[in-house]
Amino acid sequence: MKVAVIGGGLSGLMAGRLLSESGFEVKVFEAQKNCGGLVASFTVQSFRIPIFYHHIFSHDETTLKVVKELGITDLIKRKIKMGLNLNSKSYPISYFSAPFWDFLSFSDKIRFGLLAAQVKMKKDWSDIEGINAEVWLNKTVGKNVARKIFGNIMREKYGLPLSRISASELAERLGEEEATGLFYYPKDGMDGMVSRLVESIESNGGEVKTGSPVTRVDLNNNKISSRENGKQKTEEADIIINTAPLPVLLRAAKGLPAAYAEKLKKIKYCRNICVDIGYREKLSDYYWLNCFDSAFGGIIEHTNLADIYPFKMAWIFKYAPSEQLWNMSDENVAKLFIRDAQKIYPRLEADWCRVFRSEHASPLYDIDYGKFMPGYETPLKNLFLSGVALTYPKIRTMNTALASGIKVAEIVKEKYGKRN
Ligand SMILES: Cc1cc2nc3c(=O)[nH]c(=O)nc-3n(C[C@H](O)[C@H](O)[C@H](O)COP(=O)(O)OP(=O)(O)OC[C@H]3O[C@@H](n4cnc5c(N)ncnc54)[C@H](O)[C@@H]3O)c2cc1C
Structure with missing residues (x-):
């Protein structure tokens, strides 16, 4: 049975690996020259x-399991330092850091400390289900902390105001120790995971076609068309996994029921621009610095998790950029980000710099997302x-991408049987 997988990111590669292992004839179509999607290198x-x-993250059980299965054992494991930068001054973020935040009043510090203790200990947040994060945080930590800390971080990371984020999901995320936990990084980079997934599909007899954007998915006739070396190529597929x-998919699909297509249109995405820079001397001890009054939203200094190159490097990122920023040339974005980063780190001098953008960096997990989130199965039996x-409510990570690839493979196997 022929399975066409659209997309060679972690989800597509994981589904391809498992289905090819089970005897399905798998072909992965990847638009870019390299696989990996958002985690390409x-x-x-x-x-x-x-x-x-x-x-x-240390709680990313699926990623850690997949990494191990792929034979990647050399993992750097480090407790990272997270901070926030306000008015050109950097402050540590941890459950115990509120006393050092001179931009908060004494009572704000106490309230933040109490919330930190609560998210660490409490596991069941059903009492705040249905409430938005703004209402919950205004009540628990007060408007000032809600706006200055959480409002800024959520806007920068998820592109949404607190009023559009679910309180219970935010509380769970805060309890996941993102700010204080152990972080891992494979010594041979994330590319090792991507290339081993590709190799496993190929060694199971499957095919991974890069530089092959899917342009048309004819669901009535089980046909998939892609552009390869400037030419259109149409192939048959019994099952299509997008x-x-x-x-x-909405642009390429012919034969999607109109009501279903309308439902899929509700899923909106957040953009991201990242300026990747290399330099000679490390900038600070912070791995992750949230920046509240810069052109970007944060700086992640890779060196402070994985100091594995003969140079130091950092990613300067911005989620949900304004239209004006999105439309700027790469050169001007790089100039702007580096100039603002120099306000925080005056001795920063970039030896090299690359700009990357994603139109679809993350679905916008709006508070109502669960109401219109599609399932793995669709109204068409040949489309998954x-x-x-x-x-959702698990947010986008490599972990959830891999888990979704595993899940769709299980569903397809259950419906169409193991092929060998
Ligand atoms: C800035 C940023 C930082 C992140 N940091 C982390 C982190 O530190 N830790 C973590 O766990 N996760 C992180 N993530 C999230 C993680 O990268 C994603 O959740 C995960 O990689 C998504 O995988 P995916 O396969 O679902 O989607 P994608 O990676 O988006 O894969 C989809 C694939 O489809 C391909 N495609 C698109 N159009 C076509 C077409 N017409 N034909 C064929 N192929 C097509 C794309 O090129 C892409 O390869 C981060 C994401 C971003 C944006």
């Missing part, structure tokens, strides 16, 4: 570096979906 002096910052961003648009 670029090369500097023969080192493969993720285009967007990436680390593995892992590409949903607007891509996978990817991080389907994993």
Whole structure:
């Protein structure tokens, strides 16, 4: 049975690996020259570096399991330092850091400390289900902390105001120790995971076609067309699994029921721009610095998790950029970000710099997202979906992408049987 997987990101590659292992004839179509999607890498002096910052959290069970299964054992494991930068001054973020935040009043510090203790201890947040994060935080930590800290971080990371984020999901996320936990990074980079997934599909007899954007998915006639070397090629597929961003499927699909297409259109995405820079001397001890009054939202200094290149490097990122910023040339974005980064780190001098953008960096997990989130199965028996648009309330990570690939493979296997 022929399975066409649209998208060679982690979700598509994981589904491809498992289905090819089970005897399905798998063909993965990837639009870009390299697989990996959001976790694809670029090369500097023969080192493969993720285009967007990436680390593995200690609670990412699926990622850690997959990494182990792929034979990647050399993992850097480090407790990272997270901070926030306000008015050109950097402050540590941890459960115990509020006393050092001179931009908060004494009572704000106490309230923040109480919330930190609560998210660390409490596991069941059903009492605040249905409430938005703004209402919950205004009540628990007060408007000032809600706006200055959480409002800024959430806007920068998820592109949404607190009023559009679910309080219970935010509380759970805060309890996941993102700010204080152990972070992992494979010594041979994230590219090792991507290339081993590709190899496993190929060694199971499957095919991974890069530089082959899918342009048409004819669901009535089980046909999939892609552009290869400037030419259109149409092939047959019994099953199609879409892992590409949903607007891509909506543009290519012929034969989607209109009401279903309308439902998929509700999934909106947040953009991201990342300026990747290399330099000689490390900038600070912070791995992750949230920046509240810069042109960007944060700086992630890779060196402070994985000091594995003969140079130091950082990603300067901005989620949900304004239209004006999005439309700027790469050169001007780089100039702007580096200039603002120099206000925080005056001795920063970039030896090299690359700009990467994603139109579909993350689904916008709006408070009502669960109401319109599509499932893995669709109204058409030959079409399945996978990817991080389907994993809410678990938000987009490599972990949820891999887990969604595993889930869709299980569903397909259950429906169509193991092929060997
Ligand atoms: C800035 C940033 C930082 C992140 N940091 C982390 C982190 O530190 N830790 C973590 O765990 N996660 C992180 N993530 C999230 C993680 O990268 C994603 O959740 C995960 O990679 C998504 O995988 P996916 O396969 O679902 O989607 P994608 O990676 O988006 O894969 C979809 C694939 O479809 C392809 N495609 C698109 N159109 C077509 C077409 N027409 N034909 C064929 N193929 C097509 C794309 O090229 C892409 O390869 C980060 C994401 C971003 C944006």
